[in-house]
Amino acid sequence: MAALGPENGPAPTTETPAAGTLQPQAAAVAGSGVVATMNTGVVGGTFWRRFSLRRPLAALIVQRLGLSVGLLFAVSLMIFGGVEALPGDFATTYLGQSATPQAVENIRKDLGLDRPVTERYFSWLGGALQGDFGTSWASRNSVSEQIGKRLGNSLFLAFFAAIISIPLAIGLGMLAVQFRNRLPDKIINVVSLAAISLPEFFVGYILIVLFAVKFGVATFPSTVYDSMGFLERLSAIALPVATLVLVVLAHMMRMTRAAILNVMSSAYVETAELKGLGAFRIIARHAAPNAVAPVINVVALNLAYLVVGVVVVEVVFVYPGMGQYMVDAVTVRDMPVVQACGLIFAAFYIFLNMAADILAILANPRLRHPR
C-alpha cells in the first residue's frame, strides 16, 4: 500500500491510517518471519529479481502470501500473550462468583492449565498447524465446527450488506460529483453525514422501534438457526443489513466523491474538458481509473468491518455471528476459541488488504513498477 501513497494523499479519512498501521507491523514481521523467502532469494537471487520484474503482480502475491503467514503467526502469539496477561485464568473466570478452590483446581488439572505457558502455546500451535484447533474449554465442542456455523452467519450478513452498500455508495458518490455543490449533492452529503454520525446501535434501535414494534413488518429478533429456510433467513437479516448499509454507506460514498473530485481538478481532466468531452465521459474514461485505488481501499476496509467488527449490531439484533462468539470466549479466557477467532479475523484483514492492493494495481498500470 506504500506504493499507493500519491493516490491516497488527497483523501485523508480516519480509517486510512488504521490500514496504515497494519503495514509497519507486516514489515516488522517480514524481517524475522519470512526469512525463508529471503534465503531462497540468496540461492536464486537473479531468478527472483527477474521474476519480480517480469511478473510484478505474481511476485507481489507470492511476497504477500509469505508475509501473511508470518503475520498470522505473530497474531497468534499476541493473542496468546494478551489473554495470558488478562487477570484470572479460565478456571476462575468461568466459575466466576461460584468458584470453589477444589472445582478450580480440578478444571485446571483437566485442561492442563498447570503446565508452563510456553508448553501450552506450542502444543496449541502444533495442533493448529495440522488444522486441529482443538475443542472449546467451556462447551467442550469442536472449535472448527462451531466457528464454521458462526462464520457462515457472519459472511451471510456481510455479503448482503456489501452487495447493497457498495454499488449504492459508489453510485451516490458519482451522482454527488455530477451535481457537485448543487442540491442533490448537498442532500446526499447531509443524509450520509447524519447516518455516519449516529452510532450503529442507535440506528439499529430506531429501525427496530419503527419496523418491528410500530409497524410490525420486519422480523425481530434476527436469530438464525440450522432449520431455517433461505427466505426466512433473508427476512430475518433485513433489519441488521439495513443498519449496516446505513453505517458503511457514508464512508464509502464520501471517499468516492472526494477521490473523483480530486482527480477532476487535475490538469489532464482540464485538458479533456477543453477538448470538449462530455462530463460523464470524463468521469468514466479519465477520472475513474485514477480514482479507483483509494475507493477500493475504503471498500476493502468496510468489507473487513462488516465481517469482523459488527459485534454491536449482532448483540442488538440477537444475531449469532463471529463477533459475539469471540467476545463470549474472551470473557471466560477460552483460549482455543479466542485463538481461532483471532486468526480468522486477521486472515480476513490481510486477504482484503491484499485484494485491494492487487485490484488497485490492475486498475492503474503505473503502480505495477514501484521504484
Added chain:
Amino acid sequence: MSDYKNFLTSQVTLGKMNRREFMGRAAAFGIAATTAGTLFSTSAMAQEPKRGGHLKLGLEGGSATDSNDPAKFLSQVMFCIGRCWGDMLVESEPLTGAPVPALAESWEPSADAATWTFKIRKGVKFHDGKDLTIDDVVKTLQRHTDEKSESGALGVMKSIKEIKADGDNLVLVLTEGNADLPLLLTDYHLVIQPGGGYDNPGAGIGTGPYKLSSFEPGVRATLEKNADDWRTDRGFVDSIEIINMNDATARIAALSSGQVHYINRVDPKTVNLLKKAPNVEILSTSGRGHYVFIMHCNTAPFDNNDLRLALKYAMDRETMVDKILGGYGKVGNDFPINSTYALFPEGIEQRAYDPDKAAFHYKKSGHSGSVLLRTSDVAFPGAVDAAVLYQESAKKAGIEIEVKREPGDGYWSNVWNVQPFSTSYWGGRPTQDQMYSTAYLSTADWNDTRFLRPDFDKILLEARSELDENKRKDMYRTMATMVRDEGGLILPMFNDFVNACGKNVKGYVHDIGNDMSNGYVATRVWLDA
C-alpha cells in the same frame, strides 16, 4: 381425603403450618407427592391451565461458552433450560421455600439429622426410554462430589460424607447433622441423569417435562413436550423456544412487539416505560438476593468495629431502593436474611440512615482520611451509581469515601473476596443455615467479609442439627444480631426479581426461591390464546 388436602392447603397458605409439619402430615396420609407438589401453589393457580402452543422466552445471561452439562450450569439461560429437561430429587415450594418431593417421594432423617433416607419414585422414565433407578441417583450425586468434580454444586455438597443405595432407597451420611438437607438437593446443578451423566453429561437426557430438541450455546434452544412425563401438573405448552438475548433493549423490543412471550432481567431504570406498553405485564417477585457493600473485618482500617458501624449508619437505604432498584426491592438490615426465609428472626430493629450516629462512631474509631471503596457494574446492576450515592450520604456524616471503578472483567477473581472494601451481590440460599455457612462461617471459602468468629461458628453448627424450631429461631436471632452489629456486611437492599411477560401468558408462579419462577417459568405457565 380431598377435604384434608384443602385443609392442608389453607393452613399452608395462611402460614399456619410449617414445612416439616406439612411433610409429616402429608406423608402420613399418603398423599401422592405429585399432588403435594402442586398443593402449595394451588392459590397461585386458581385458573384452569390451557394446554398447547409454542412458548418463546427471550433471556439474558447465556453465552457461546455455555455447557449443557448440569455440573457446569452457570448462566441464567442454562438454569432455565436445565429446569425444563431435568428433575432434582427435591423441589422447593414457591411461596414458603419448604422442600417438596420431586424424584424423591419422601424422606426421613435419623434422630441426629446426620443420616437421611430418601425413597426414590418408581415408574419414572428418562427421555431415552430407560427407567429411573436408584443407581442413576447415586451416580449423579457422586459425579457432583467426587474428587474430580468440576461441579458448581461442590460447595453445597461438601457436607455429604457418603452416598449409597439401600435397596431402592438413597442414603446420605453427613459429616454433621443438618436439618435442612433436603433443601440442598434442590440445587439446580443436581439434575438426575441416566448413569449419573458420567458418559455423556451434556446429552440433555433427563426426566423433565420437556425434551431438548436443539441446543446452540449462546443462541437458542428448543424443547418439545415429553409425552411420558411423570407429572401432569406442569408442562402445559407443547414446545418451548429459548432465545438468548443479552441486550436489554432488544428484549424489551421483542416482548413489546409480541415476538417473545417472556423476558427476564428488566432494567429498573426502564421498567416504568415498559409498564406503559399495552400488552405487557411486569412480574416482580420479592426474593432473597441482595446487593452488598462488604468490608474485611480483619483488615485495617475495617478491623475497627466503630468504623464499620459508622459506615453502616452512613448508608441511606431508602434512597438506594428508590434510585437503584426503582422501588423494586426492600431495605436491608445488615444481615443476609429476610422474612422469606423459614424461621426468620422477627423484631430486630431496622437500621436507618443516621448521619449523627455515623459521625459519632467515625470519631470514636479515630480513623482519618478517606476510605477506598472498589466497585464495578458487574457487582450488581447500578453498583457504580450506588457507590456514588453512598459517597454522598456518607459525606453528610463527615466520612470521605473514595470510589474506585474497577474493570468488570476479572472483578470476581481480583476484587471481590480479595480487596478489603468492595461491592458485590448474593443470590439467596434455600435456608438460613446455608446462607450463613456459605459466607459467614470462619472456614467458608466465600467468607467475603472475613467474619472470623468462633462463637458464631459454634452457634451455627448447633443450630444446624437442632430439631426444636423455637430454640433454632433464637439461635438464628443471635447470629443475625452478631452479623448486623459486629460484621463487615453493609446490606442496603434486597432486590426483587423483575421480569415481564405478554398478557396472554397465564399461571406465572412467583417463587421466592430464585429468579424466573425459580427457573421453572417455562414448565409452569400456559398460553391463553
